[in-house]
Amino acid sequence: MTEAKQNSPARDWLEAEFADTLDEDYELEMSEPALSLEIAKIYKNAHPPSMDRLQYFRDLITLQSELIKLQSWVAYTRKKLVVVFEGRDSAGKGGVIKRITQRLNPRICRVVALPAPTEREKSQWYFQRYVPHLPAGGEIVLFDRSWYNRSGVERVMGFAEPDQVEEFFRDVPEFERMLVRSGITLVKYWFSITDEEQQMRFQMRIHDPMKQWKLSPMDLQSRVNCIDHLLKQVPYEEVPHEEITLPDRVFNPEYERQVLPRELYVPEKY
Known part of the structure; x- marks a missing residue:
């Protein structure tokens, strides 16, 4: 068998992954073409290309395959x-959170983004609402904002008293030392941009809300x-996996699948 034929399944998979990811881009490009093109023009002037998009997708898929290995290792080692x-x-x-979780099992990897605390939660020990x-x-668990809200938005917006912040x-x-002592691996990231960049993105959110998640070439990196x-x-490292084989399917010639009434089907509009 030639090398080209051996690599064909992997290449087919890679092309399918590219298509799946690019579908999101096409979907949003069609939302409001004129507005999208105008905003894209302004944004490109401020952000000259710094990373080839095709290379970005290749690197992303490679890293996401490693995230799957990490997920398997976490599940296997508990x-x-x-x-x-x-x-x-x-x-x-x-x-970033979207790309990390994109191909992971939500039963193993979940995102926590808590709303504003209730009146009851406000009366609790501050860290209590995060512990569950x-x-x-x-x-x-990926925390999309966390207990650091107290030193950030709560402090800035006046939702926390100075003595509470202290x-x-x-x-x-x-x-956090308690978390680590309990066996949790804790990793923390802070994302920052300039005031000018933030102002531009706020404007993009106002005028093109469908694309508020779309980022610059710098963000791809x-x-x-x-x-x-x-x-x-x-x-993390590779973990053993049991080989999965499908049993032979047993066909019963006397079995007949019941035809449901038409009103129970989803209409074939497209």
């Missing part, structure tokens, strides 16, 4: 992994750099 994502609004952490969301053995700064190192760095923080 490890606990917490990744905290913080940063300025529109700095790109949402895009921590991982059990064999789980990965208490947070005293407590958070010990809280930040996505793959973050995933690459995360993979280096955990000493």
